[in-house]
Amino acid sequence: xxxxxxxxxxxxxxxxxxxxxxxxxxxxxxxxxxxxxxxxxxxxxxxxxxxxxxxxxxxxxxxxxxxxxxxxxxxxxxxxxxxxxxxxxxxxxxxxxxxxxxxxxxxxxxxxxxxxxxxxxxxxxxxxxxxxxxxxxxxxxxxxxxxxxxxxxxxxxxxxxxxxxxxxxxxxxxxxxxxxxxxxxxxxxxxxxxxxxxxxxxxxxxxxxxxxxxxxxxxxxxxxxxxxxxxxxxxxxxxxxxxxxxxxxxxxxxxxxxxxxxxxxxxxxxxxxxxxxxxxxxxxxxxxxxxxxxxxxxxxxxxxxxxxxxxxxxxxxxxxxxxxxxxxxxxxxxxxxxxxxxxxxxxxxxxxxxxxxxxxxxxxxxxxxxxxxxxxxxxxxxxxxxxxxxxxxxxxxxxxxxxxxxxxxxxxxxxxxxxxxxxxxxxxxxxxxxxxxxxxxxxxxxxxxxxxxxxxxxxxxxxxxxxxxxxxxxxxxxxxxxxxxxxxxxxxxxxxxxxxxxxxxxxxxxxxxxxxxxxxxxxxxxxxxxxxxxxxxxxxxxxxxxxxxxxxxxxxxxxxxxxxxxxxxxxxxxxxxxxxxxxxxxxxxxxxxxxxxxxxxxxxxxxxxxxxxxxxxxxxxxxxxxxxxxxxxxxxxxxxxxxxxxxxxxxxxxxxxxxxxxxxxxxxxxxxxxxxxxxxxxxxxxxxxxxxxxxxxxxxxxxxxxxxxxxxxxxxxxxxxxxxxxxxxxxxxxxxxxxxxxxxxxxxxxxxxxxxxxxxxxxxxxxxxxxxxxxxxxxxx
Numbered sequence: 122x123x124x125x126x127x128x129x130x131x132x133x134x135x136x137x138x139x140x141x142x143x144x145x146x147x148x149x150x151x152x153x154x155x156x157x158x159x160x161x162x163x164x165x166x167x168x169x170x171x172x173x174x175x176x177x178x179x180x181x182x183x184x185x186x187x188x189x190x191x192x193x194x195x196x197x198x199x200x201x202x203x204x205x206x207x208x209x210x211x212x213x214x215x216x217x218x219x220x221x222x223x224x225x226x227x228x229x230x231x232x233x234x235x236x237x238x239x240x241x242x243x244x245x246x247x248x249x250x251x252x253x254x255x256x257x258x259x260x261x262x263x264x265x266x267x268x269x270x271x272x273x274x275x276x277x278x279x280x281x282x283x284x285x286x287x288x289x290x291x292x293x294x295x296x297x298x299x300x301x302x303x304x305x306x307x308x309x310x311x312x313x314x315x316x317x318x319x320x321x322x323x324x325x326x327x328x329x330x331x332x333x334x335x336x337x338x339x340x341x342x343x344x345x346x347x348x349x350x351x352x353x354x355x356x357x358x359x360x361x362x363x364x365x366x367x368x369x370x371x372x373x374x375x376x377x378x379x380x381x382x383x384x385x386x387x388x389x390x391x392x393x394x395x396x397x398x399x400x401x402x403x404x405x406x407x408x409x410x411x412x413x414x415x416x417x418x419x420x421x422x423x424x425x426x427x428x429x430x431x432x433x434x435x436x437x438x439x440x441x442x443x444x445x446x447x448x449x450x451x452x453x454x455x456x457x458x459x460x461x462x463x464x465x466x467x468x469x470x471x472x473x474x475x476x477x478x479x480x481x482x483x484x485x486x487x488x489x490x491x492x493x494x495x496x497x498x499x500x501x502x503x504x505x506x507x508x509x510x511x512x513x514x515x516x517x518x519x520x521x522x523x524x525x526x527x528x529x530x531x532x533x534x535x536x537x538x539x540x541x542x543x544x545x546x547x548x549x550x551x552x553x554x555x556x557x558x559x560x561x562x563x564x565x566x567x568x569x570x571x572x573x574x575x576x577x578x579x580x581x582x583x584x585x586x587x588x589x590x591x592x593x594x595x596x597x598x599x600x601x602x603x604x605x606x607x608x609x610x611x612x613x614x615x616x617x618x619x620x621x622x623x624x625x626x627x628x629x630x631x632x633x634x635x636x637x638x639x640x641x642x643x644x645x646x647x648x649x650x651x652x653x654x655x656x657x658x659x660x661x662x663x664x665x666x667x668x669x670x671x672x673x674x675x676x677x678x679x680x681x682x683x684x685x686x687x688x689x690x691x692x693x694x695x696x697x698x699x700x701x702x703x704x705x706x707x708x709x710x711x712x713x714x715x716x717x718x719x720x721x722x723x724x725x726x727x728x729x730x731x732x733x734x735x736x737x738x739x740x741x742x743x744x745x746x747x748x749x750x751x752x753x754x755x756x757x758x759x760x761x762x763x764x765x766x767x768x769x770x771x772x773x774x775x776x777x778x779x780x781x782x783x784x785x786x787x788x789x790x791x792x793x794x795x796x797x798x799x800x801x802x803x804x805x806x807x808x809x810x811x812x813x814x815x816x817x818x819x820x821x822x823x824x825x826x827x828x829x830x831x832x833x834x835x836x837x838x839x840x841x842x843x844x845x846x847x848x849x850x851x852x853x854x855x856x857x858x859x860x861x862x863x864x865x866x867x868x869x870x871x872x873x874x875x876x877x878x879x880x881x882x883x884x885x886x887x888x889x890x891x892x893x894x895x896x897x898x899x900x901x902x
Contacts, residue, residue, distance in 0.1 A: 151403075152353060153351035153352060153353060153363075153380075154351070155351055155380075156185035156186060157185050157186070157348070157349060157372075158185055158223075158341075158347065159184055159187050159188070159333050159335070159348065160190075160225070160238065160240075160332050160348050160364075161190055161271060161300065161332035161333065161335075162187060162189055162332075162334065162341075163192065163229075163334070164189055164209075166189075166196070166200070166205045166208075166209065167191035167194075167195035168195065168336060168782075169191070169335065169336040169337070170336065170338050170783060171340075173189045173208065173209045173212035173213070173226075174212045174215070175338065176340045177189070177212060177213060177216030177222075177224040179338065179339075179342065180222075180340040180341035181221070183341040184341035184347065185350075186222070186350060186360055187224055188226070188240060189209050189213065189226055190227040190228055191228055192231060192790075193228045193229060193245050194231070194797075194830075194832060195856070196247070197856075198857075204243065206226065206243045209226045210243065212224065212226075213225055214357075217357055219354070219356045219357075220354070220356070221355065222355070223355060223356065225240055225241060225361075227239050227241060227242065228242070229271065230245075230246060230247075230257060231277075231790075232253070232257070233795075234253070234254045234278045234284075234625075234626065235254075235271070235278035235279060235280040236271040236272065236278070237257060237268050237293070238268060238271055238295075239261070239266050239267070239268045240267045240268070240269070240364070241361065242264060242266045244266075254280060254281060254284055258288075258289040261289055261293065265291075266292060267292060267294060267361070267364060267365055268292055268295070269330065270283075270327065272297050272300040273297070273313055273316035273317075274310070274312040274313055274316060275763070276791065276792075276793065277793050278793065279319070281626070282319065282323070283316070283319055283323045283325060284323075285324045285478065285497060285499070286531075287324070287499045287500065287501055287529040287530075287531055288528075288529040290324065290325055290326055293325065293327070294326065294327060295327060295330050295364065296325075296330065297313060297329070297330050297331070297371075298313045298329040298330070298331065298371045299313065299330070299346050299371045299372075299373065299462075300313070300333075301334065301343075301752070302336065302337070302339070302343045302344075302752055303343070303751075305344060306345040307373065308331055308333075308344070308373060318417075321465065322419065322477060322478060323497070324475055324477040324478070324497070326465075327465075328368065328389055328465075329370065329463070329464065330348040330369055331348055331371035331372055331373065331462075333346060336783070336787050345373060345459075346372070346375075347374075348369050348370075348371060348372075349369060349371075349372050349378075350368065351369070351370075351380070351387060352368070366389050367389030367464050368387060368464060369389075370388070370461060370464060371460075372459070372461045372462075373459035374409060374455060376407075376409075377404070377405075377409065377461055378403070378404065378406065379403070379451065379453070379461055379463055380402070380404075381400070381402055381450070381451045381464070381466070382400070382402075383398050383400055383401075383449065384398060384399050385399075385401075388450070388451075388465065389465075390466050391466075391467045392466060392467065392468050392469070393471060394442060394469055395442060396442055397439050397441065398441075398442050398449065399437065399438075400416060400437065400438055400440055400449060400466075401435070401437045402414070402416075402434075402435070402436040403434075403435050404433065405432070405433040406432055406433075407432055408432060409459070410430050410431055411428060411429060411430070411432070411453050411455055411456065412429060412454045412455060413426075413453070413454045414436075414453050415451070415452040415453075416438075416449055416450075416451060417451075417452050418447060418449045419443075419444070419446070419448050420447065430456075442468045443560065444558070444560050445469065445472065445556055445557045445558040445559065446467075446468075446470070446477065447468045447469075448465040448466065448467045448468070449466055450464060450466075470553075470557070470558055471556075472508065472558055473501055473502040473504075474498060474500060474506065474510070474524065474553040475501055475558060476496050476497070476510075476551040476553075476559040477497055477499075477559065478496060478497045479495070479496045479549075480495045480496070480606070481493075482494075482602070482605045483572070483574070483600070483602035483611070484602045485600055486563070486565050487565065487566050487568040487572075487600070487613070488541060488543065488544050488566070488567055489612075489613045490541065490568075490614075491538065491539070491540055491541055491612045492540065492541070492542050492565070493539060493610075494512070494539060494561070495535065495537075495605050495606040496534075496535055496559075497531060497533050497534065497535070498526075498531070499531035499532070500529060500531070501529070503528045503529065505530075507523070507524060508553045509521065509553065510524050510551065510553055511551075511552040511555075512537055512549060512550070512552075513548075513549065513550040513551075514539060514549060516548075519537070519539065520537050534606055536606050543565065544566060544567055546563075547563055547564070548560060570597070570600060571615040571616060572599070572600040572601075572602065572615050573600070573601050573614070573615065573616040574602055574616070574617045574618065575601060575602070575604065575618045576603075576604050576618070576619045577605075578604055578605075578606075578607070578608060578630075579608075579622055579630060579631050579632070579633065580623055580625075580630045580631045581620040581622060582620050582621065582653030582654050583620050584763070584870060584871055586675040587620060587651070590679055590684055593684045593685070594684050602614075607636070608633070608640070609637050609639075609640035614646060615646045615647065616648075616649065616682075617647070617649070618649045619641075619649070619651070619666075619669070620651045620653050621650055621653035621655065621659045621662045622653050622655045622658040622659075623653050623654045623655055624653075624654040624655045624834055625795075631655070631658050633662070633665065638665055638666070641669075642666065648668055649669060649671075649678065649681065650663060650671045651675070651678055652671070652672065652674075654868035654869075654870070696727075696738050696740065697725050697726045697740060698727045698739025698741070699729070699739060699740065699741040700734075700737055700739050700743070701714065701728065701731070701743045701745075702731060702745070703730045703732055704733055704734075705749050705750060706749070707745045707746060708746040708771070708773065709745055711730050713883045713884050714882070714883060715884055716884050717882045717883075717887060720891070720894070720895065724899065726740075734750065734757050735754075735757055736757060737761040737766060739766070740766065741766070741768075741769065741899075742761055742767070742768050742769070743769045744770045744771070744785070744788070745771050745880040746772050746779075746785070746880065747781060747784065748781035749784065755788055756791075758791070759792055762792060762873075763869060763871060764871055765871035765872050767872060768872065768873070768874045769875045770788065770874065770876055771876075771878070771880040772798040772826075772827050773825055773826060773827060773878070774803065774878075774879070775800050775802055775827065775852070776814070776849045776850070777850070778852075779825075780800065780827050782799075782800045782827070785798050789874075789876070792874060793869070794835075794867065794876070795831065795832050795834050795835040795867055796829055796830065796832070796865045796867060796874075796876045797829070798827055798878070799828040799846065799856050799858065800827070800850070800854045801827055801828055801846040801847060801848055801855035802814065802846070802848075803825075803827060803846055803861055803878060804816065804845060804847060805817070805818070805841060805843050805844040805845070806843075808843050808844070810822055816841065816863070818839050818844060818861070818863050819838070819840070820892070821839055821863075821889075821893045822881070822886060822889055822890060823863055823877075823878060823881060824879060824885070825879065826878030827879070828846050828862060829862040829863065830862075831862055834867065835865045835866065835867040835876075836865060836866050836867065838864040838865055838875075839864035840860055840861060840862045845861065846861060862878075863877065863878040864876070875898055882894050
């Protein structure tokens with residue numbers, strides 16, 4: 122997030138204000154020590170390396186706290202008849218030495234909507250049984266365990282824009298703003314930081330963390346990223362008490378100390394509303410002076426420029442608490458570029474009702490457009506509540522309603538129509554029983570250029586390339602707005618763009634409502650459908666909205682909008698080049714791929730053999746049982762696929778421990794894959810070509826393959842009713858499967874991934890497999 126210039130607002134008007142405050146306050150008591158932890162790591166109990174015992178022993182040399190949080194879908198397989206959660210928890214307890222080190226145990230729930238860590242529980246749920254966010258929230262409120270939102274963003278998901286569940290807010294108390302296992306500690310990203318802001322604005326009470334997500338034997342030592350934990354002592358009880366009470370800060374510097382108080386209450390506190398707040402910061406990191414210090418609030422951001430250049434300081438100042446729901450946190454950038462993010466403090470009215478996730482539609486309204494306000498209203502009490510909601514427009518009442526909500530009840534997407542407003546600044550206040558609970562301010566401008574409305578309400582497939590195109594569209598003097606309520610009744614809109622749904626997610630969010638369909642069919646402007654990765658829903662939308670123009674790429678859309686995509690990544694992703702990895706101990710090298718290469722050249726492809734995976738500008742990338750991929754290479758693979766590339770990735774059986782399962786699954790995990798490689802060997806006594814490990818399935822022959830584990834929305838290409846799985850390496854790490862799957866495919870972003878249990882296109886295999894190779898893997902018209 123270097124050079125961010127504080128792009129922190131999600132529907133916030135961010136104002137940088139220099140404060141020169143001289144008021145002196147009584148300093149808080151420092152009742153808490155700072156300990157440094159890594160709250161997200163993996164071992165061989167899932168897709169990492171080493172044992173939990175090894176992880177805790179290693180981490181104890183580099184940090185005060187380590188949590189081992191293996192992926193939930195691996196935890197069903199016991200080790201020597203004992204559950205992995207129990208064994209991990211026992212290892213954590215054995216490694217814990219009060220005053221020296223604390224080991225924590227947990228698991229990582231992964232689904233299309235996002236990944237979540239749950240701490241200190243022997244119970245767990247898996248995405249193949251409980252794969253919806255609703256399932257998780259229901260489960261966490263039942264078991265009442267501590268949880269953390271992991272690496273929120275496009276790659277792994279941001280929990281359906283942090284869909285708010287009031288009762289779950291009691292248990293999901295942490296959020297990663299930093300995550301990375303690479304050697305650089307640059308793990309706090311603009312994307313995760315902005316998602317932290319979004320989560321706070323939706324109503325979540327979250328404390329930021331920075332973790333390493335280790336999958337190698339470098340637990341807590343991969344880089345200098347740490348989660349600072351403010352606890353009374355280094356014991357299991359005090360560390361867990363600190364995490365439950367949101368007393369953390371995310372840091373890219375492993376020695377930085379940061380204390381943040383509001384009216385002598387430590388960060389993470391939720392305080393009663395008052396008009397003024399006395400905020401206090403203590404920072405120390407000898408040898409690492411700060412470049413910029415900000416106090417960030419819901420309503421604005423304050424730069425404390427007088428602190429620049431200091432490596433230790435105390436600061437105190439008085440700040441207005443604008444609303445009945447307000448938060449403040451500290452954001453620091455050191456001169457070396459390292460970032461530090463504190464936990465917030467919250468100020469909240471004593472009303473049981475909250476109003477959050479306020480959206481103005483259009484986002485940037487003009488005098489020619491009808492303005493509507495959309496918001497969520499909910500009950501934070503365990504008891505049913507009643508009250509009166511009043512909405513003020515520039516101080517005058519424009520709406521009133523009697524409320525009645527059940528315990529932790531919530532009404533999503535309540536809508537108020539304000540009509541056309543005069544140009545200028547507008548303030549909307551929300552009062553419950555006369556108490557201000559929230560407000561929003563925005564500006565109404567004069568109408569200029571064209572206005573395009575983009576649907577984002579139906580699991581839409583909105584890529585980085587599309588967002589880049591829309592920015593260029595606005596740079597040409599036009600306006601792009603996102604639908605924040607039902608997709609209807611937007612006046613003075615010239616174009617409606619619907620990116621059709623992406624693969625995965627929840628179907629009930631994808632369906633257009635009947636009144637939306639009616640409005641879209643009658644829309645007088647230009648209606649455009651941009652094809653998303655969910656083929657079924659693309660067909661449904663095309664059938665429902667036959668008045669729409671249909672485009673299948675951002676490039677086509679750019680031509681319609683009259684926007685140049687020169688130098689964009691979208692135009693670089695379609696060179697007819699097949700890149701074949703040769704630099705990671707791959708199964709087959711160039712001399713064994715001559716028949717494949719000859720075929721590809723007849724199709725007009727250039728074939729390029731590469732030793733390192735850098736930025737890929739072709740159509741295909743082939744990885745055949747490689748290993749030892751760097752974090753940068755994995756990121757390049759993900760970027761290639763997300764931007765429209767086709768990845769063919771293969772493993773092989775665990776005979777003589779030959780399959781590089783951990784390394785390959787790390788790549789699939791980074792793609793949020795619904796498919797993984799099993800650590801097994803597939804044999805078939807019936808359908809084979811000379812030996813049971815020479816498997817024939819779907820008229821394709823596989824020489825000593827592994828099976829595939831299919832967890833989610835993937836298309837099975839080849840399976841077998843006669844083959845079976847064995848744990849050939851005797852490591853007890855093969856997962857049992859009901860049916861052998863040997864080839865599958867799934868969409869990821871704009872691209873496709875083919876996963877095979879063994880490479881099938883070497884010269885030895887090519888002739889008998891060429892129909893599958895030519896018509897499925899390389900079916901390019």
